[in-house]
Amino acid sequence: MVFTIDILASESMGARSMSTFLKSTNLSMIIDPGVELAPKRFNLPPHQIEINKKEELWLKIEKYLKKSDLVAITHYHYDHYNPLATDLLKEKTLFMKDYNIYINKNQKNRADILLKNISRINKSEKPSIIIADGKELDLEDIHICFSSPVFHGVNARLGYVIQVFVSDGEKGFLFTSDVEGPSTDEQVKFVIEKSPDILFVDGPMTYLLGRSYSYLALERSIENLENIMSDTNVKEIIIDHHFMRDLKYRDKIERLYDYSEDLGVKILSAAEFMREENNLLEARRKELYARDRYA
Template identity: 35%
Template sequence: MRVIPLASESLGVRSLATFVEAGGLRILIDPGVALGPKRYGLPPAEVELKTLQQMRKKLQGYARKADIVTISHYHYDHHTPFFEGLYESSSEDYAREIYAGKILFIKHPTENINFSQRKRAWAFLKNAEAIAKKIEYADGRSFDLGGVTIEFSPAVPHGSEGSKLGFVVMVLIDDGSKRVIHASDIQLLNRRSVKWIIEKNPDLLITGGPPTYLGPRATGSWETGVKNLNEIILETNAEVILDHHIVRDKRYPEFFDELEKRPKTFAGYLKVEDRPLEAYRRELHKIEKGEGAEVPFRL
């Protein structure tokens, strides 16, 4: 099995897009990239917009190779919509290239879903149904694809139990020699997700940490995230790739320091420098204006 992280906060955009080659199958997980429209009251810096275009180009390249596409939920950093979007770097052409002729395993569009994601799911399916090879609602189901098993969790909260952000599905890919779980936006904050991951006992876990960058709105999420991820590490001894929401917080290396086994970011897994652009948006705007500011990565 070959796992290729494609785009994430440590690579400069909002995403957890991943490409997996297993048993002759080529699987694209959560094919979306986006930028936060406002952070510190500021729009994306120019370097963020440039990086978004680079990540979009990379994503489209891997989409052309994929046989299967999975979508954990309908936020735009996890799937590419069919509209023209500046901060999603999206278009109908990009979306068609990703989904046309592919088998789509997707979060159920009407069950365990909030109003916002239900609308987005409807818009997605209105366009995708006519061009996809096949669409399966994946929640809680398992698919045997000729020596490779793709299993999806039941719908679990997007973050804490009772989250207003709705639900997501995790995916396990097992080729008989390696088990990989991709757990988008569980944020390590709900017990249902933790129990499912431990039960499935992955060799590699790809997940997003808690949204500690939200400050008071995420009170307690740091401690809960550390506790839950340490439990997963101790119970499974899985290698962990940790990225996404936690890397929007400049303090994310300190979060990593509190874990029983130090994870890698997407960038770290790819052996390149972390470039958490959004976390340093204030500094990036100052640099672009010629004002004095520093960031801990190359521009």
């Protein structure tokens, strides 16, 4: 038995997300069931095409969330969970990033609101909440391991996230959440220890390169991904989310693509993994507005 992996939404599919659905014979799990749009990009608000796409992707996430037994929330940014969708969490097992430690003020406030909304659910239907940080457990036919908290990015400014590894004994899948690279040793350590067959990583923030994302962080990310390829059993690396906010994404890590070919490792976007066409709407926002002006 090999579990199935469906990436439900991502930047390569048209909106900010990493929402992923996993299905084994006995259990189903959704990781980070949220989708959002950049409030400003190129000094422009979301285009109507982006808004429509977000609504379409949320309906898909909602459909899969309803039929999931397990839900994991790796941190409290709105592209990773929906604070207004707590009714969909009824009677589920909810793995949450610890909302009391290794958390910044912004995410703490959001977690408190989420918990308040959950508290309004009837007692008999309340989700079973498990603080996931560092937990490792076997459920039915799958093994789940959550990392200890790691930086959301290169430091603690944006808070912390937890990474998720799921295996059925035949195939391992690892979801990095928002590590922005990975660019730190702690982020990479968990990946190398778990040695997944398939890695879903948010990638370097090349669209902010030279501003809030440094060239040093990019170089470290490339080196770390090279090390992951050489030191683990990984066969496919899905790089999306932060990385797919840049139309010239491939140019920024061309060396990594060359290295992956030498090792026989596939590098894919989430859309490509799902056998869809890339649809980088946020990165094309200026183009969408320009097209309206000349229509």
